[in-house]
Amino acid sequence: MPSPDVDQISAALAAHGLIQRGGFVLSDGDVAPDGPSNKPARSVLLVGQAGAAPWSHFQRWREAQPANLQNPLDSWSREVIGAVAREFGARAVSPSDKPFLPFQQWAMRAEGLRPSPLGILMHPAYGLWHAYRGALLFEIDLPFGEVREQSHLCDLCVGKPCLKSCPVDAYSEAGFAYEQCLGHVRGPSGGACRTRGCLDRNACPYGVVFRYPEDVQAFHMKSYASL
Template structure:
C-alpha cells in the first residue's frame, strides 16, 4: 500500500468515524495488525465497517438499488471512495476467492466473539452482523480501548433454544440443510420476512436497528424461492 499522509492530531479516529457515519455505516471494530497478529496485514490501523441503521434507506436511494447485487456494488463504490478520500486501502468480505480474512480481523478487534451456537456476536449489534468492508491505514493511530470480554459470558443464551429446527445449535454449529428445509415451509416464512429467529433472539441484536425489510432482502439472497 502506498503511504499516504495522515493527520497528526489525536482526533484522527474521530474524523474517520465521522466520515463512516456520514456514509450510512458504523465502526464495527478497530485494531492494530502489528499488535494483534491480524492475518494478511503487517502494520497500520484497520477499521472494520458495518451496516448501521442509516444504511438501508441510503442503499434504496442509491443507483445500485436497481441492479443485481446492490449491497456489494454499493459497498464497493462508497467504501472505495471513502478509502481514496481518507488515504486508506479498502478491503471487502466479498469478491473472492481469495477472500479477505474478515472473521480473523473481527475476532482480533476485541468487539466480536464466537457465540454459544458458533455464529459471531458483536458487542453492540449482537448477531445481526453485516460487515461491508474495512479501511486499512498506513499509520498506527489511537483507537478506542475495548473490554475484550464477550457479552455471552453473562447471557442466558436464547440463541441456543430459538431456532425452530435447531439449525443453529451448540453442538454442530450450523445445519445448513435443515435451515434451507425450514425456510421452504410456511412456518419458515417468519424467518424469511423478518430475519433469522436465532440471531434476533440475541439481546444485543436490537442495537443493529435492522429494518425487517433489510433482513428479508438478505434472506432471499441466502434462500432464493
C-alpha cells in the same frame, strides 16, 4: 500525504450511515495484505454498521440501479467504502473478496469481541444487530488505542433462547446445520423466517433497540434463500 485523521474517516463514513469498527496495526508475524500501492499494509480499519443505519442510504442508491443488479448491498458497500478509501489514501477490501480475507479474526482483534452460539460476533451494545461491510488498509501505522476484550454477554445468558427458537434446530452446540436451515427457509413452512428474519437471532435478548426492521431482515433472508 499526512497521516489520515480517524475522526475525519468516521465523519466520511457517517454520511452513508456507516461507522468505523475499530482497527489495529499489523504485527511482524501477520500475513499482511497489499495496501494501496501494493506494499504490505500496516494498519487495518474495519468499516461496518450498527443496527440498520445504512438502510435508507442504500435504498436511495438502489433506486438508481438496474432492477436485476446482483448483490446490490455488496456493490453499494464497495462503492461507498471505495470512495472513502480514495479520499484518505487507503485500499478498500470487502468480506466477499476472493481469496477471502480473515474478517472475522480482524473484527475480534479490532473490537475484542467473541462469537455468539450463532457464529455472529456478540457486541456488548449492539447484540447481534451489527455487521462489517469492509475494511480500509493503510501502509502506515495509525494511532489506534489499546483494544480490551469486551464482556461476553453470551456467558451471562442462562436460557440461550437463540438455540431454542428455530423450528428445525438449525443451530446447536454441534454447529450450524446449513442444509437443514436453507431447506426450511425455502420451504412452505419457512414463511416466518423469510418475512421476519431468523427466529433464533431474533430470540436473543441483547441489543434489541438495534434490531433490524422486518423489511431489512426480509431482504437478507431473500438473499440467503437464493444461494
